[in-house]
Amino acid sequence: MCPQCNTRYDDWDHGGEGEEDLYAVTVQRCVGCQVIADKQDELARDKGIDNHGVKVALIPASAAAAIEAHREATRRRRNDEDDD
Template identity: 40%
Template sequence: MAYADFARLTCPQCGTRDEEWQPEAGGDRHAYEVSTTRCSGCQAIERKREELPEGLSPAGLKLGLVPAEEYARFIEQREQQQAARHR
């Protein structure tokens, strides 16, 4: 029960609770500093999202990262399966 209350009061976006920022609740208005980082993986996903065809519905569409070697094997297997169907 205590964890459920804690989770409910925690912001899903930043991971902090309001009381951490409020001096009257024992918090500090300067409890955190904003840190800026850039994730190359997230950047690659966003670039791919921008390349999606116009009119493609985003409903249910998930973009994710797969190791390049694994992806190459997947493409090769798919091409072999398609070639076998056309024989």
């Protein structure tokens, strides 16, 4: 079995007459995968970041907003402590 496409060699007719392949090719665009690939390209191109080992993931917008609010609160608290 092919580790990449998970088909077996014998699943294909190999040009035999009248035999249909067991699989058909379909093309599908995943917007999430496209956004991830775009971000990876942006990091490499605009920010000069080496992408080896860098994972770009999608999280719910509400979770991203909560993380940013927590970071901002932490920044404000640190600034207040520095002022004292």
